[in-house]
Amino acid sequence: LVDKETKELLKNTGAQYEITVNGENTTYDVDSDGHISITGIGMPDTETFEILVKEIKKADGYKEIAGVQKVEVGTLTTYDIRVLRNVIVKVGNNIESENTTTDTIVLNILAEKEGEEPEPTPSPTPSPEPTLDFGNLKMSYSTSYKDVDLKKTEKDWRDGMVGGNGKIGFLTNGSPISNVITYQHIDYVMPTNADRDSYPTGGSSLDTIRQKIINFEAPTNEDVIDSWDRIAKYHPGMQLRIDTSYSNDISDYLRYTNYETAEVGENYSDSSIKWERSTFASRVDDVVITSITNSAKDVSLSISIDTISSMPGFGKHDDGSQYDEVNIQYKKIISDDASYLAQIVHYPDYENSPYQNGGFGAVSLIIIDGGTKTAKKTTTTDSYNKSGYDASIDISNAKSVHIITALDKTKTLCQMSDFAAQDTYAFLDTLLEKTQAVATKYPTDGFSYEDALSPSAEIQSELFNSSSFEIVTDSDEDLNYVNDVLIDNQKDSDTLSNVLMNRVYNQGKYAMICCAGYSMTRLSGMWIGTWDPGWRYIYTMDANVNLQSSGMNTVNLQLFGDGYIRFVYNQLEDWETNAKIIYDIDDAIMCPAHADGDRAINDEGSIGYPFKYWNAGAAWMIQPIYEYYLCYGNATINTVDGDKDLLEEILLPMLQKNANFWMGLCTPKYYTD
Helix, strand or coil: CCCHHHHHCCCCCCCEEEEEECCEEEEEECCCCCEEEEECCCCCCHHHHHHHHHHHHHCCCCCEECCEEEEECHHHCCCCCCCCCEEEEECCCCCCCCCCCCCCCEEEEECCCCCCCCCCCCCCCCCCCCCCCCCCCCEEEECCCCCCCCCCCCCHHHHCEEEECCCEEEEECCCCCEEEEEEEECCCEECCCCCCCCCCCCHHHHHHHHHHHHCCCCCCHHHCCCECCCCCEECCCCEEEEEECCCCCEEEEEEEEECCCCEEEEEEEECCEEEEEEEEECCCCCCEEEEEEECCCCEEEEEEECCHHHCCCCCECCCCCECHHHHCEEEEEECCCCCEEEEEEECCCCCCCCCCCCEEEEEEEEEEECCEEEEEEEECCCCCECCCEEEEEEEEEECEEEEEEEEEEECCCCCHHHHCCCCCCHHHHHHHHHHHHHHHHCCHHHCCHHHHHHHHHHHHHHHHCCCCCCCCCCCCHHHHCCHHHHHHHHHCCCCCCHHHHHHHHHHHHHHHHHCCCCCCCECCECCCCCCCCHHHHCEECCCHHHHHHCCCCCCCCHHHHHHHHHHHHCCHHHHHHHHHHHHCCCCCCCCCCEECCCCCCCCCECCCCCHHHCCCHHHHHHHHHHHHHHHHCCCEEEECCEEEEHHHHHHHHHHHHHHHHHHHHCCHHHCCC
């Protein structure tokens, strides 16, 4: 489209674009107004002009690749372009701003005759409403959802979309009628009544097992101390339900995950009213924020908290035995002015539990712009609910609704005997103050969702764009399909879809980022919608943890590595105990196969799963830390003992203690009759 001399006309102001012209890739600089000016040798007629604009808008668009934004225009060369005097491609309003992002390309094409001044640019006609680009690899789309109904036991929650900031997160089903947000905290584990401070030592049975093996005899279950109740299971947090009145005319439904902002949202129409919802977990403020608006600026809905015992998997094993959560007590709490909803839960007051007087909870601050909100209490029949009522907030005729939720756990809630009668809880007060501080921090128009999102999205975008991967496809046909169609098409095809694989890869990286920085991903990442999780959703370190962390260096996610190292370091005291109680080796470490986040004592196993004697575990877990050091060099890691130097205070001591373990193990007494 342009001659080579044109390429010299562009001025460098720091920003760069890569443009494909006639099949040749060239990097152009941008002038101070954020424009690329390309002067050509001719002018199109009106018909061709319209085709040009239409095709450029349909073209591959721009993609941000390692900081270079890309505009594909090489496909346009087949059109009869007789004169293209000046093409200005402008992206955004301020290209030099670090926060500028856009999904559209604005094109102004000025016709200019030889020796004449260019005619004024006509006033732009209103642009049609933007359509979502399903080919955008930095987003994920679906046109279906599943309702999460009360008292259901099936696993519909697994079809939800997710977000997180490494420590807290959310899972949402995206229903336009009854939207459910299940809040997550990576440290939520249900205490058991097992004596976690006593250790059924492997050493007591080790001699018997060793002698049988040396003499070619098979050990039996009687030779192994079988214990499976000391590693606590992961559990969900508060489940918020947003019920919206509707006209039975829901259309144009679409839900999405934006990998660059970590937002999950839903767009749909109810009759002629267009609704928008979005939620993200802030990396800056450590809260989950939800925004609800519609085109009529008339939002009416009801917000409530689901009854815990109605959630999937609560209470009983398939064999009829009971889970530990049947020994909890909880309350639903609502302020008289309908400013917030809260849930507070007291863990079972087991004598052997470090959370005997502890629990967990969440507070949702409800902010409306205009309209009214009313607090409602209705009598409950749930025996676990000690508030005596179910709570909800009804909202009418608001321009917008925002929900700010803080959640945590504590060891110092109160004694169980005082819980039902107690009116106030310092733990909940702290969470409420946290949400109020966030509301005050972003006060524009009552509360500015965009201002709250911006600093968190900036961090998220940098993390997600730290690397890129794409399998190029020969056909653009699949690019415009939502996930549902891509998955259905794949079921009927023997050929792997490159487009689907690109989305799977980016979804995997997104999930890693959502779980990065604070600790390590569990079997399910950080997301759970049931009280009966498979394998307790614990940390399975003889396979899953290492596999889940294996990509942290290849995708350039140092933050994920920080969390992994913190996760390992925080267990080291228990690892030293393991080496002592099982092999009687001092100043050494031995990694368990399982941990729950609070405890990493190696006391699970049976004759079929001899986890107590997984001797290579520590080396297996140290390897990613060594690879982290090779990739990023030395670093400061935040731990339970404060900031630590990676090389001198973590890696080298771990290597030394692991060597001590093998020096203590490789002695004749372990291998002779």
